[in-house]
Amino acid sequence: MSDYNFAYLDEQTKRMIRRAILKGLAIPGYQVPFASREMPMPYGWGTGGVQVSAAILTPDDCMKVIDQGADDTTNAVSIRKFFERTAGIETTTRTSEADVIQTRHRIPEEPLTEDQILVYQVPIPEPLRFLEPRETETRKMHALEEYGLMHVKLFEDIARHGAITTSYAYPVRAEGRYVMDPSPIPKFDNPKLSMAAIQIFGAGREQRIYALPPHCEVVSLDFEDHPFDPSKAPHPCGLCGAETSYLDEVIIDDVGGRLFVCSDTDYCETRRAEGHRGDDQVSETAA
Amino acid sequence: MYVAAKGGERAIENAHAWLAEERRGDSSVAEIELAQIREQLTLAVDRVMAEGSLYDPDLAALAIKQARGDLIEAIFLVRAYRTTLPRFGASRPIDTTVMACDRRISATFKDLPGGQILGPTFDYTHRLLEFKLAADGDTTPRAEATVASLEPVPHVMGFLNREGLIEDPPAEDIIPPDLTREPLELPASRALRLQALARADEGFLLGLAYSTQRGYARNHAFVGELRIGLVAVELEIPELGFAIEIGEITVTECETVNQFTGSKTEPPQFTRGYGLVFGQVERKAISMALVDRALRWQELGEDNVGAAAQDNEFVLSHCDNIQATGFLEHIKLPHYVDFQSELELVRKLRRAASPEARRDAAE
Numbered sequence: 001m002s003d004y005n006f007a008y009l010d011e012q013t014k015r016m017i018r019r020a021i022l023k024g025l026a027i028p029g030y031q032v033p034f035a036s037r038e039m040p041m042p043y044g045w046g047t048g049g050v051q052v053s054a055a056i057l058t059p060d061d062c063m064k065v066i067d068q069g070a071d072d073t074t075n076a077v078s079i080r081k082f083f084e085r086t087a088g089i090e091t092t093t094r095t096s097e098a099d100v101i102q103t104r105h106r107i108p109e110e111p112l113t114e115d116q117i118l119v120y121q122v123p124i125p126e127p128l129r130f131l132e133p134r135e136t137e138t139r140k141m142h143a144l145e146e147y148g149l150m151h152v153k154l155f156e157d158i159a160r161h162g163a164i165t166t167s168y169a170y171p172v173r174a175e176g177r178y179v180m181d182p183s184p185i186p187k188f189d190n191p192k193l194s195m196a197a198i199q200i201f202g203a204g205r206e207q208r209i210y211a212l213p214p215h216c217e218v219v220s221l222d223f224e225d226h227p228f229d230p231s232k233a234p235h236p237c238g239l240c241g242a243e244t245s246y247l248d249e250v251i252i253d254d255v256g257g258r259l260f261v262c263s264d265t266d267y268c269e270t271r272r273a274e275g276h277r278g279d280d281q282v283s284e285t286a287a
Numbered sequence: 288m289y290v291a292a293k294g295g296e297r298a299i300e301n302a303h304a305w306l307a308e309e310r311r312g313d314s315s316v317a318e319i320e321l322a323q324i325r326e327q328l329t330l331a332v333d334r335v336m337a338e339g340s341l342y343d344p345d346l347a348a349l350a351i352k353q354a355r356g357d358l359i360e361a362i363f364l365v366r367a368y369r370t371t372l373p374r375f376g377a378s379r380p381i382d383t384t385v386m387a388c389d390r391r392i393s394a395t396f397k398d399l400p401g402g403q404i405l406g407p408t409f410d411y412t413h414r415l416l417e418f419k420l421a422a423d424g425d426t427t428p429r430a431e432a433t434v435a436s437l438e439p440v441p442h443v444m445g446f447l448n449r450e451g452l453i454e455d456p457p458a459e460d461i462i463p464p465d466l467t468r469e470p471l472e473l474p475a476s477r478a479l480r481l482q483a484l485a486r487a488d489e490g491f492l493l494g495l496a497y498s499t500q501r502g503y504a505r506n507h508a509f510v511g512e513l514r515i516g517l518v519a520v521e522l523e524i525p526e527l528g529f530a531i532e533i534g535e536i537t538v539t540e541c542e543t544v545n546q547f548t549g550s551k552t553e554p555p556q557f558t559r560g561y562g563l564v565f566g567q568v569e570r571k572a573i574s575m576a577l578v579d580r581a582l583r584w585q586e587l588g589e590d591n592v593g594a595a596a597q598d599n600e601f602v603l604s605h606c607d608n609i610q611a612t613g614f615l616e617h618i619k620l621p622h623y624v625d626f627q628s629e630l631e632l633v634r635k636l637r638r639a640a641s642p643e644a645r646r647d648a649a650e
Contacts, residue, residue, distance in 0.1 A: 004371070010371070010373075033470035033472065034470055035467075035468050035469050035470050036470070037370045038363075038366040038367050038369070038370040038467075038609065039367065039370075040367045042363065042609075042612070042613035042616065042617070043609065043610050043613025043614055043617070044613040044614045044615075044616065044617025044618075044620075045613065045617060045620065047613075067620070067621060068621045068622075068623050068624045069624065072295045072296075073295055073621050074295045074298065074299055074620075074621075075620055075621070076295070077295040077296045077299060078299060081296075104620075105622070105624045105625060106624055123614070123617070134600055135473055135600060135604070136473050136474060136600060161636055161639075162636075162639055163632075163635065163636065163639070165632060165636070167625075167628035167629050167631065167632040168624070168625040168628045168629070169625075184622075184624075184625050185624075186624055186625065186627065186628040187628065188628070205610045205613060205614055207470040207471065231628075231631055231635075232628075232631070233627065233631055246624070246627075247627070248623050248624070248627055249627055249630065263623070263624055263627075
């Protein structure tokens with residue numbers, strides 16, 4: 001612990017990152033370039049989120065780290081240990097006890113409060129990237145608020161398939177201005193993006209930070225006659241019986257048996273501790 | 288009763304222990320020492336220093352040992368260490384004219400002041416496995432002259448420039464930005480491009496440079512000069528008012544002479560490509576010079592033929608192997624959640640496209 005500064009990064013770097021965060025909060029959804037550092041874990045493993053967390057953590061904070069909604073996935077374990085080791089902070093798996101939650105691909109089911117910060121790990125921050133590969137072009141498009149290409153893409157989806165075929169990293173518009181990639185959360189989570197907590201998105205390899213201040217207006221892109229549909233698997237959780245949580249599909253034998261369980265492990269455990277039970281039934285067919 | 292998979296923490300610890308064991312290999316074989324790596328795998332050490340952008344042969348040797356010989360992993364270890372080091376100053380530009388050359392060749396002139404120095408090169412070896420090396424160990428003859436020339440060796444480009452046949456070195460009156468302290472913003476200046484190329488992946492640059500030779504933005508390159516040797520690194524000390532030498536580094540420098548028939552803005556003349564790399568990393572220095580030249584199409588008023596090597600943004604966004612390998616390999620990480628939403632979507636689309644659904648729609 002004494003070998004490195006609190007939370008690994010030096011104070012100059014933290015200051016640079018905090019400035020980017022403040023700018024991001026002032027312009028919701030705008031991607032702020034920042035001088036991302038090489039971290040002791042690979043790009044793609046959440047270096048952006050880790051740098052944001054390192055810059056905002058204080059010694060009294062309690063931290064939770066989830067990947068795919070779960071505290072026990074290998075990379076969540078690894079990042080939690082990183083901060084235990086370099087910051088000596090307390091960690092938890094309980095959503096309600098955490099001051100800072102770093103996440104990959106999910107928003108916790110339990111609503112967050114104004115006292116909490118949610119930090120996202122972002123692979124590709126640019127929502128227009130797969131429509132236009134050039135950064136010089138996409139920055140211009142954002143500056144000119146030129147989002148026609150995105151609407152055409154969504155429209156073509158409907159024309160071809162009868163539905164919008166983006167099921168995660170579903171684009172949103174923040175405060176009526178910037179079109180933003182909410183990171184690869186399932187679109188089921190999109191309605192939660194307007195929340196009480198501060199949300200900060202860190203993309204290390206792509207050197208971008210963006211943010212949503214509390215109670216920010218976040219709208220998933222759609223059409224009047226094809227409204228946004230935050231779908232999930234049409235089952236209750238097999239363990240806790242929750243009807244409204246996002247579910248993982250687990251294959252449990254080699255004859256097509258599967259079980260649907262909450263992807264948010266803390267939510268599921270808390271419900272079971274409260275006495276909720278699922279029917280633990282294997283649904284025979286997926287569809 | 289189904290129990291959700293747990294135990295990520297223990298799995299990680301066990302994986303790390305196994306990794307350490309595999310790194311050591313058969314314990315009846317002597318453990319490799321850092322000095323052996325540093326002295327006998329010097330070209331691997333040089334590559335790790337170049338792409339790790341940290342000149343420290345001992346640390347590079349340690350990284351190679353720790354990474355089990357995976358050079359990109361070793362480069363990553365060095366980069367992650369480098370980023371934590373404080374910056375206490377910037378050296379003066381190194382002067383390669385006074386390089387103590389181990390090797391200096393020109394492909395454009397048969398003889399020239401300073402001479403052709405072949406140096407320690409693989410170029411004219413026959414690539415036959417030396418089984419004696421396996422059987423008896425070191426039986427190599429001593430070389431006659433292994434001491435580098437200490438006379439200043441003028442650059443070949445200078446001779447061409449005297450006649451005005453080659454463009455003046457493109458000058459950019461800017462303090463070069465630091466790629467590792469500021470985010471890369473595009474389009475990038477040449478100073479920034481060269482900085483990125485100097486630490487770029489050797490294989491990526493080789494492929495791009497090769498593509499220009501095969502006609503994807505061909506730029507008719509000759510190796511005007513290639514030199515490898517020691518140069519002094521000097522640091523200006525404000526309290527003293529002059530510069531002092533703080534050490535020596537080996538670098539490889541390549542200058543290419545490229546044919547150019549002129550454009551709307553420039554007369555016919557030879558043009559330049561430049562490569563400079565830490566250590567003895569010849570293949571990369573030549574590749575860098577070719578790619579540098581290809582990226583200069585705009586400034587020279589050439590046509591953009593749409594080749595990858597001409598594309599500033601394409602090259603700079605993808606040349607860093609630490610970024611590339613990280614993002615590529617991250618798809619090993621769990622993606623259950625995204626995959627689940629894709630499963631739901633495909634099932635929904637299939638239901639809509641099923642014969643029954645179509646029949647219903649027709650009725």
